[in-house]
Amino acid sequence: xxxxxxxxxxxxxxxxxxxxxxxxxxxxxxxxxxxxxxxxxxxxxxxxxxxxxxxxxxxxxxxxxxxxxxxxxxxxxxxxxxxxxxxxxxxxxxxxxxxxxxxxxxxxxxxxxxxxxxxxxxxxxxxxxxxxxxxxxxxxxxxxxxxxxx
Amino acid sequence: xxxxxxxxxxxxxxxxxxxxxxxxxxxxxxxxxxxxxxxxxxxxxxxxxxxxxxxxxxxxxxxxxxxxxxxxxxxxxxxxxxxxxxxxxxxxxxxxxxxxxxxxxxxxxxxxxxxxxxxxxxxxxxxxxxxxxxxxxxxxxxxxxxxxxxxxxxxxxxxxxxxxxxxxxxxxxxxxxxxxxxxxxxxxxxxxxxxxxxxxxxxxxxxxxxxxxxxxxxxxxxxxxxxxxxxxxxxxxxxxxxxxxxxxxxxxxxx
Numbered sequence: 137x138x139x140x141x142x143x144x145x146x147x148x149x150x151x152x153x154x155x156x157x158x159x160x161x162x163x164x165x166x167x168x169x170x171x172x173x174x175x176x177x178x179x180x181x182x183x184x185x186x187x188x189x190x191x192x193x194x195x196x197x198x199x200x201x202x203x204x205x206x207x208x209x210x211x212x213x214x215x216x217x218x219x220x221x222x223x224x225x226x227x228x229x230x231x232x233x234x235x236x237x238x239x240x241x242x243x244x245x246x247x248x249x250x251x252x253x254x255x256x257x258x259x260x261x262x263x264x265x266x267x268x269x270x271x272x273x274x275x276x277x278x279x280x281x282x283x284x285x286x
Numbered sequence: 287x288x289x290x291x292x293x294x295x296x297x298x299x300x301x302x303x304x305x306x307x308x309x310x311x312x313x314x315x316x317x318x319x320x321x322x323x324x325x326x327x328x329x330x331x332x333x334x335x336x337x338x339x340x341x342x343x344x345x346x347x348x349x350x351x352x353x354x355x356x357x358x359x360x361x362x363x364x365x366x367x368x369x370x371x372x373x374x375x376x377x378x379x380x381x382x383x384x385x386x387x388x389x390x391x392x393x394x395x396x397x398x399x400x401x402x403x404x405x406x407x408x409x410x411x412x413x414x415x416x417x418x419x420x421x422x423x424x425x426x427x428x429x430x431x432x433x434x435x436x437x438x439x440x441x442x443x444x445x446x447x448x449x450x451x452x453x454x455x456x457x458x459x460x461x462x463x464x465x466x467x468x469x470x471x472x473x474x475x476x477x478x479x480x481x482x483x484x485x486x487x488x489x490x491x492x493x494x495x496x497x498x499x500x501x502x503x504x505x506x507x508x509x510x511x512x513x514x515x516x517x518x519x520x521x522x523x524x525x526x527x528x529x530x531x532x533x534x535x536x537x538x539x540x541x
Contacts, residue, residue, distance in 0.1 A: 137331040138385075140339075144355070144363055145381045145389035151396055155381055158395045159353040166382050168348055171356045173331075173339030174382075178362045182332045189329050212432035216466045217459025219327060222409070222436070236305055236323075246309045246323040248302045253462045254408035256429040261409070263462040264322045276320040 140170045193219050196266040196273060203277040204264065207286050219266050222250075226260040228284060236262055243279040297416045325461070355382025390417050398423035402452040407438055411461040418455075426451065436463040437471065443478045454479055 147155050159165070176182060201211055201221055209223035229235035236249040248265070250258030266273060302323055309319050342348070354360065360377040367375040383389040390413075398404065400422040406415050408427035415425035428446050430436045443454060456475060458467040467475075 137335065138326040140331070141385045141388070143383050143386040143389050145383055145386075145392065146375055147379050147381055149379060152379060154396050155392050156354055158392050159381060159383075162391065162395065163353075163384060163388065165351045165353055166355060166384050166388070168351050168356075169339045169342045171351060171359050171382060172342030172347055173335045175356070175359055175362055176334040176338035177332075178366050179334055182334050185332050189327070193327075213436045213463035213465045215464035218461060218464040220325065220462055220464055222463040233301075237308075240305055240309055240312070240319070244312065244317050244319045246305060246319055246321050248305075248323045248325070248462070250409065250462075251301045252412055254410055254412070254427065256408040256427070256431070258409070261462075265324055266322070267324045267326060267328045268321060269328070272320050273322075276322060279320070 137173075140167070140173065142166055142170045142174050193266065196270055197221070199270055200264065200266050200273050200277070203273075204280075207277070207280050207284055209262075221264050221266070222253075223262050223264060224260055225262045231259045232262040233259065239280070239283070243276075243283045245276045245279055293419055293422065296419045298412060300412075355380070387413060387417065390414065391421075394418050394421045394423060398452065403448065403450050404452055405438070405443065405446055405454045407436065407457070407460065409436065409462055411457060414455055414457070423452070435465045436460055437465055437467050438475060439471070440474045440478050443475060447478070447482055451482070 145155070196219075197215060201215065204221060204223055205211055208228050209221075209225055210227065211221055212224055213222050215221050225232050225235055229238075232249040233251050236247050239245045239247060248263040250261030250263070252258075253261075253263070305323060309321070309323075313319050357377070359382055360380045363380050363382075364375055364377040367373050381389065381392065383392060394417055398418060398421045401424060403424045403426050404418055405426050405428050406418075407430045409430070418425050426446060426448075428438050428442050430438060430442070434442065437458075437460065438454065438456060454475065456467060456472070458472075459465060
């Protein structure tokens with residue numbers, strides 16, 4: 137529910153009044169319908185559903201990480217949260233931005249090059265998000281394997 | 287005359303948009319594109335939530351709320367901390383925000399003096415440093431890599447902390463790596479911040495169930511030891527749902 141634009145912050149007691157002043161001036165308030173929707177996010181039924189989605193993310197990660205390593209990407213970070221794998225692609229390509237473009241053109245797999253995440257060796261890294269079902273992830277792995285001749 | 291503020295030179299667009307645009311073009315030509323560049327969950331909003339929002343709209347609940355959010359929602363979040371984590375966070379300390387990014391805007395507007403320097407990891411989520419820059423703070427990169435699981439350590443913190451440094455921003459899970467900080471690691475970083483009298487905003491977009499008890503301890507301990515609590519906890523990302531969803535638990539297994 138990313139497009140609802142809703143989150144929250146826990147404020148240190150001493151700063152509550154300051155943050156309130158800022159919120160009054162900067163945003164007035166968060167979207168009202170979104171807030172009423174969010175009330176239902178804490179219902180046990182919703183939480184159970186979200187737990188099952190979390191389990192699905194784990195399943196996807198456990199499928200994708202070894203599959204990408206099998207192709208030659210190196211996963212040097214331990215991905216224990218979120219829904220992406222930050223891979224060292226330097227054994228496969230010199231520059232990950234060019235690699236991302238090539239992968240898109242030649243395999244139809246879209247991934248995010250390191251360039252968007254800073255200046256610490258971005259050209260050596262590429263991020264694959266597992267925000268699509270395992271069947272599609274498997275298809276992506278197959279296309280990438282063919283592309284790299286694995 | 288076109289004359290944007292100088293800070294715009296330091297705020298970059300998303301480079302991946304170039305790829306996205308090309309991907310859409312290929313799709314319009316009939317190519318089958320597998321989207322692994324998308325940094326948001328593919329699941330639809332749960333129906334209970336969409337129904338509640340639609341009901342609110344249809345019954346005219348579309349006016350301003352209090353600036354920090356609907357009192358009943360702040361209460362619900364407070365109850366959630368109590369029930370899930372066994373910790374008491376009064377509703378008065380909870381601000382409902384426009385996503386975690388909205389919370390970070392407020393946190394930096396509240397804490398960052400013009401020219402103040404803040405430590406962030408590189409690689410990291412670019413918006414964190416750009417939001418800081420928009421409030422005239424100065425991001426200072428801590429380059430991180432596999433040696434520290436792409437997270438800052440007390441050693442790195444001491445090494446990069448200067449007299450002009452105001453604080454550290456940490457993220458767990460981090461973007462783009464998905465790595466987490468353990469309670470012990472968080473405490474060790476907080477110790478250095480306290481020692482340096484710095485601020486310590488945490489961006490915990492998403493959490494994990496395994497962190498529950500630790501999180502409880504963390505909040506408790508911080509209340510006990512930090513007189514004025516320098517910790518701003520920016521929670522749940524743009525998505526109340528995903529917070530639980532992607533991240534609250536199972537993803538912990540070490541690989």
